[in-house]
Amino acid sequence: MPIHNADIAAIFEEIADLLEIEGANVFRVRAYRNAARTLQELGRDVRTTLQKGEDLTALPGIGDDLAGKMREIAETGRCAALDKLHKKLPPAITELLKIPGLGPKRVKALYHELDIHTVEQLQRAVRDHRIRSLAGFGEKTESRIAEALATHGGGAGRFKLVTAAQYAEPLAAWLRAVPGVDDVVVAGSYRRARETVGDIDILVTAAADSPVMQRFTAYDEVAEVLSHGPTRSSVVLGCRLQVDLRVVEPESHGAALHYFTGSRAHNIAIRRLGQERGLKINEYGVFEGNKRIAGETEQSVFRAVGLPFIPPELREDRGEIEAARAGRLPELVELGDLRGDLHVHTRATDGHDSLREMAEAARQRGFEYLAITEHSRRLTVAHGLDPVRLLQQIDEIDRLNGELRGITLLKGIEVDILEDGRLDLPDELLGRLDLVIGAVHSRFDLSRARQTERILKAMDHPHFTLLAHPSGRLIERREPYDVDMLRIIGKAKERGCYLELNAHPERLDLLDTYCQAAKAEGVLVSVNSDAHSVLDFDHLRFGVGQARRGWLEKGDVLNTRPLAALRPLLKRTM
DNA sequence: GCCGTTTTCGGCCCGACTGTTTTCAGTCG
Known part of the structure; x- marks a missing residue:
């Protein structure tokens, strides 16, 4: 073992x-x-x-x-x-x-x-x-x-980011309406876009006499009040999600936001920097003796310890402080940088909407291109495409591209990587597509050696473009399969192909630390929705959050390229 | 147990709330 x-x-x-x-x-x-x-x-x-x-x-x-x-x-x-x-x-x-x-x-x-x-x-x-x-x-x-x-044992555990959003955002909106409240921010791991959150930390900036704390504990989804003080209260919602509320006055907003955004390790490191300069940093501000010298904004807190603003997603004490000090912080990718989506499904397999509806929804998002990537025949539960049906879809996309304005559909496939590393459709057919996404959907139980060899072999296929959801994990439901991700990243570099960061809230796969590893090797990552309906494009926000946690910049993300620049990158692998 | 532009010892982030206490320890974030 x-x-x-x-x-x-x-x-x-x-x-x-x-x-x-x-x-x-x-x-x-x-x-x-x-x-x-x-x-x-x-x-x-x-x-x-x-x-x-x-x-x-x-x-x-x-x-x-x-x-x-x-x-x-x-x-x-x-x-x-x-x-x-x-x-x-x-x-x-x-x-x-x-x-x-x-x-x-x-x-x-x-x-x-x-x-x-x-x-x-x-x-x-x-x-x-x-x-x-x-x-x-x-x-x-x-x-x-x-x-x-x-x-005990039936404890809440961690909540997926998307689930937390469904509870936190309405609660935040409700608190914003309380008299005397200036600002409400959901801080904590939620703001850092961690893939799961253990609880919700809400920071309220309000006048001292605001009734916000009473309103908070009286929120109708509160099942239990764990603690209740003038500046800090904790409750558990009916769904077992714990919510902590902190109230500070405006002059402390930045210091409190920094403190309650965390991570704890990052905060400790920042406070240590403060200490070296003879400063005390707490949630109320940055103090030199008894004199507050910063704290109204987060920028002022960072400035007090000689650093530029560090985006929340980087605050894990994984080198961001050293990078900030050296002026080498990444300019993180943003949702608006995405020019298209390279992984979606339609009604032809297990999606809910038609080709045209998906294309229209993508166009409305301002996307320039959308790759249609259905499942292949092996995935029978999803009505995967066999060669005949794929050829039909290719014709349909050609036809639709003749009609559509402002968006281009790319012809793709999410082809199953079989247990022995072969792909689930004939080479000749794969060669007719704009891109080939390979995916593992079976035999998650293979040994590390065999699983790694399986994927590496698939990536050696001349038409292989992009590895879908590389670890296969489903958050809180299924562990990643055992695989040597660093060898896979090395193979992607060698072959000139790419890795997906699947933005589905249950996947968020590639993991953040592997995003960093891919970036270090110069391997581009594609942030894809894996949309099964027009609504699922909303998932991209979580995918971009994960990409930011992985230090990715616009240039590190494949689908920030305009179509004209994307096509040759896809070709390189064909 | 780690660490060092304060360097081989003496530090190590900081505060709120609760309960069991009469001034604070324990827990938590």
Whole structure:
């Protein structure tokens, strides 16, 4: 069983949890968590890095000790430090930390005082009212734990960005109508366009006497009020989505927006920069002693630490601060930069609308071109096209292009990549198209080696243009298939073909870190809607958000090209 | 455990709310 970065990260997280329960130095705990995060976001595999003999201590937050543990885990799959901790604390105890209201101190007390180290034991103790008598616990804490246990496992989890939007935007609009409210921004991971959000953070700028907080907790979708203070409240909506509201006065708007947009790691890094300059940065402003020197706008906060404005999508402490300092921030692609869409379906297969309707909707969006890319015959559930039906569609597109004004339809296909890497339609037919999108729709369970070879072989096909939804994951529903994405990116570079960033809210695939990897190799990414109806062009907004998280600029995105410039790029692969 | 234009020790981001407390620890974001 090969060890991947995520496996090492999981071990480091577990060590951090156990150390925390043990009462270890908080900074030591933080070092393990930082390392886990670095590993999860690393664009390459630690094993490969080790095999090349590269120095792991060059990674941020990795010193001799952690580098040694990474090597140990990569080579043996085990970690002596973790085994040692397990002799002192039962492994299952970290599960208790996931229960809201239980942190390391209380978990430690439960273990030492009542010998509780599993969720089941905790349930029994709650039932017998043995918790309330512990020092630092009380009746309220006990009943809060009881409630949390009742919903444990059925927890809300993370929400897809599009789902969060459906709740957050009406709520924000409702808050904007409250007297005394100046501004309402949905901040947090939502503003950073993360593919999923754990909760919604709303920042309200309002006069001190505004009734906005009362109106918030009285919102009719609120199922539960978790906390309710003058500047900060938290609620849970009926859909189990948690919403946190913060109210600040206008002079603090920028500092608060920066703070509540996060990410936490980015904020810590910015505050550290402030510290180096003798400044204190909090959600109320940037302070030199007691004097506020910035905070009304986000720009002023960045300026105070000597940086230009950093777009929210980049704020993950993944190099954006260094790039900003060096004047090398990317000029991120915007929705309006897209000149067309290279992946849509129509009624001919599993779409809802006709060719003409899709073309018209694209034209109304201001698009110059639209590639029609139906499924191929292997995907029977989607009524995939066989050669006869594809030829009919080619004729129909030619006919329609003769009539349409202001938009050009491109002839394409989303052809299945078969298990052995062959494509699901004859070469001769694929050669007649403007572009060929290859896609994996079956056998997600292949080994990493076989899945990678399958895709690489497909990409070697002379007519292959673009790899659809490269990881195959469905957010919160299906894990990505196991594949060596860096080899795929390398193949795209070698072959002069492209990768898709599928904008469907359930896919958002290519992942952001791989967008960066593709960009580094000069491989263009196409942000496509995968629309199955005229409404689905709205998905592009989420795709562009993901592209921005991946540091992509206009020039890095294939379909920002005007048609005249696009055609030769498509030809190159044919 | 990491790190260094404050460099091998002594720091490490900062504040709100809750509950159990009489001044604050724990948790959370």
